Amino acid sequence: MATNSISVRPAEDGDRRSLALLLAAVAEERDGIAAEPPIDVEKLAARWEIDGTLIAVAEGDLVGQIHIDPSWMGFGDIGMMVAADWRGRGVGTALVAAAIDWALAHGLHKLALGVFPHNQAAIVLYRKFGFVEEGRLRQHVRRADGQLWDLIEMGLLL
Numbered sequence: 001m002a003t004n005s006i007s008v009r010p011a012e013d014g015d016r017r018s019l020a021l022l023l024a025a026v027a028e029e030r031d032g033i034a035a036e037p038p039i040d041v042e043k044l045a046a047r048w049e050i051d052g053t054l055i056a057v058a059e060g061d062l063v064g065q066i067h068i069d070p071s072w073m074g075f076g077d078i079g080m081m082v083a084a085d086w087r088g089r090g091v092g093t094a095l096v097a098a099a100i101d102w103a104l105a106h107g108l109h110k111l112a113l114g115v116f117p118h119n120q121a122a123i124v125l126y127r128k129f130g131f132v133e134e135g136r137l138r139q140h141v142r143r144a145d146g147q148l149w150d151l152i153e154m155g156l157l158l
């Protein structure tokens, strides 16, 4: 699971703090993910679901993560993020590829996710792997400033 200098591996307990710091940094952008500041890094690190989390490592640092949450109904919900400095360099591609391998190895028949309509970088990435839009949840996510954002549901049959 490697793309040039990027390697992808399952997360371990020792990655908890780096994972929480990554999420806190991406939340500060108030753009691609639902979480917004303030993020309690210690609390998030302690409760992070390590099972089903894959991390991308480059130059010794955690630069991205994808989490697969398997349902007893056979699909897995995914959520992901890449550190801002590392975007556009194939990290997201390596993580989605690894998540598909993980899902197949765990007997899932489908991956599913929700993405904000303005998040073109993510939508392009998911479409590249064959995800298709399956629905749109209107004014689904209330933001800290009171805005209500739609959420596009995408799915990939494996």
Ligand SMILES: CC(C)(COP(=O)(O)OP(=O)(O)OC[C@H]1O[C@@H](n2cnc3c(N)ncnc32)[C@H](O)[C@@H]1OP(=O)(O)O)[C@@H](O)C(=O)NCCC(=O)NCCS
Binding pocket: 026, 031, 032, 033, 080, 081, 082, 083, 086, 087, 088, 089, 090, 091, 092, 093, 094, 113, 114, 115, 116, 119, 120, 121, 122, 124, 125, 128
């Ligand atoms: C979405 C995200 C994970 C993509 O990760 P990434 O490492 O930049 O992805 P990659 O470098 O592998 O790029 C994937 C594809 O998207 C394209 N792409 C990247 N940014 C783009 C943009 N702003 N607009 C259009 N296409 C874009 C790339 O060209 C690439 O396509 P290619 O392989 O045909 O060249 C990353 O931008 C991110 O973490 N964003 C913030 C958090 C977030 O939005 N998470 C997803 C929530 S649903």
